[in-house]
Amino acid sequence: MGSVPLSHYLALGSALFAVGFAALLVRRNALVVFMGVELMLNAANMTFLAFSRAHQTMSGQAAAFFVIAVAAAEAAVGLAIMIALVRNRNTLNVDEVDTLKY
Numbered sequence: 001m002g003s004v005p006l007s008h009y010l011a012l013g014s015a016l017f018a019v020g021f022a023a024l025l026v027r028r029n030a031l032v033v034f035m036g037v038e039l040m041l042n043a044a045n046m047t048f049l050a051f052s053r054a055h056q057t058m059s060g061q062a063a064a065f066f067v068i069a070v071a072a073a074e075a076a077v078g079l080a081i082m083i084a085l086v087r088n089r090n091t092l093n094v095d096e097v098d099t100l101k102y
Contacts, residue, residue: 009050016043030085030092034078041071 023036045064052060
């Protein structure tokens with residue numbers, strides 16, 4: 001059984017990135033925007049790992065590990081901000097949350 005070519009991984013990664021970017025631009029719900037950012041980070045991880053596999057190096061895997069760590073920290077902070085928004089404003093609509101004042 002043959003291996004999957006690099007172009008397939010890159011096409012899938014670019015498609016995932018495009019879907020995440022579209023969610024970031026189109027949606028007004030903060031949770032959907034947050035999921036779009038996470039999808040874009042995972043698409044970047046896929047391309048790092050694909051190039052790492054194609055070039056037989058570990059540098060792409062190390063970069064993906066750091067991206068996963070940043071995504072975990074972003075998830076913790078982002079969800080805490082969303083919980084604070086729901087408690088103070090009773091909405092997650094990005095258009096309604098235009099200032100940082102209470």
